[in-house]
Amino acid sequence: MLVDRLNAALRRVPVWAVYLVGALPPFWYLYLGLTGGLGVDPVKSMEHELGELALKLVIVGLAVTPLRRFAGVNLMKFRRSIGLVTFYLVLCHLLVWLVLDVQILSQIWVDIIKRPYITIGMVAFVLMIPLAVTSNNLSVRRLGPAWRQLHKLVYPAAILGAIHFILLRKGFQIEPLVYLAIIAVLLGLRLIPRARKGAGRRAQQA
């Protein structure tokens, strides 16, 4: 079956490959920006490309659980690496905004407090910090069941990330709404009640 073959192929992909590939985009954009590959406004291009890529990875991360449950595709072993790469890209996006775009420290604080889309973006980033810090085996063991609860913070972070994108566009634009819709669907799928575990297991055994 296709799903089985896919899962078999995925099992052969090492997790470090995700980290390696995920580490590259900021360097790639930096190279493009220095050589004219990002057009005439490289700062904005870099900022926007990194932000959109991060939002896409948020979606990939949120898709892991529904994909396993509804399609049988198992990406669980990549979930932590996807999350950490997402955090890394959001951090780079933030750094480009701070260092290359706004530049002025006093202005940065004013923007964070006064501009709703930046406030929302910052809240999303702050919500992701404890998730990145606890994305290791030790934290999973130490926190026990609380770890699962804590990592549900990714749900509001994802929604805020999409709203951040919607708010920064001018006029009525479709693209950021598509991101929000996909995130809403992926979160909505989690509300579908699971079949009782016992029943499922008995059926398999039979």
Added chain:
Amino acid sequence: MAHRWKNDLTDADVTPMGAYLSRREVMAGVAGLGLASMAAPVRAAGLSLNSWEEITSYNNYYEFGTGKEDPARNAGSLTTKPWTVKIDGMVDKPGDYSFDQIMQAMTVEKRIYRFRCVEAWSMVIPWNGFELADLLKMAGVQSGAKYVAFETLYRPEEMPGLRYPVLDWPYVEGLRLDEAMHPLTIMATGLYGKPLPNQNGAPLRLVVPWKYGFKSIKSIVRISLTSKQPPTSWNKANGREYGFYSNVNPKVDHPRWSQATERAIGGGLFAKRQDTLMFNGYDEVAGLYAGMDLSKFY
């Protein structure tokens, strides 16, 4: 009357296109060697002319898409010949004026203007155009007229962006009559001595250098003289963010971002932001707004 305004940025201040292009080639070579810090061009604040490539590849022209590079990609399909501009409303000689007819009557001159987008980026652009005042005088402005309304072409088969309701199409803009008659206000028909490219608003567009770029409406098909303040597209879309006047003003922030500083396009990755100037540096227009609270009439 043409030539009422003398360029404050002259060829001696700005880098001519030829020299700039050859400098870019040199820079591309340097960047290729990985000498990043040397790749950032040195620009005096607001004084370096932007290149043809920069001016024609980085545009806001939502009728051709909302991405900065969409207009350059999609505007090729626009038919600009023949072109007529309907001038109507409170004028003595209303009618459809052909582009050729207008150009025969007007004196085209070179105007090097700073251009400040509401999104907090800026360029320096060598326009060719004529004073709007001359066109309005040709049509004969009647005494009761107080405002000038402008309208962009609405042609969905050639303008793919019109499929999306980003704004209430067609794009409309407006000026107070005294703003329209000011010698700085021009109808641009060219760039670097060449006909205006489609993505920049061919065949003729408004340029009001002391206002945010969106006031400088592109590809104009209608000009109406009115006694009442006309509606304007961005103001209709979001009145809190985009006022009728929209004068460049570092002290009045856009609700979503500061207007105190700007990024000069062409500076590369590590360029410093520069201070935004009141009226974009065109202090000669200050008299038009004497006694007005510009934080209220933004």
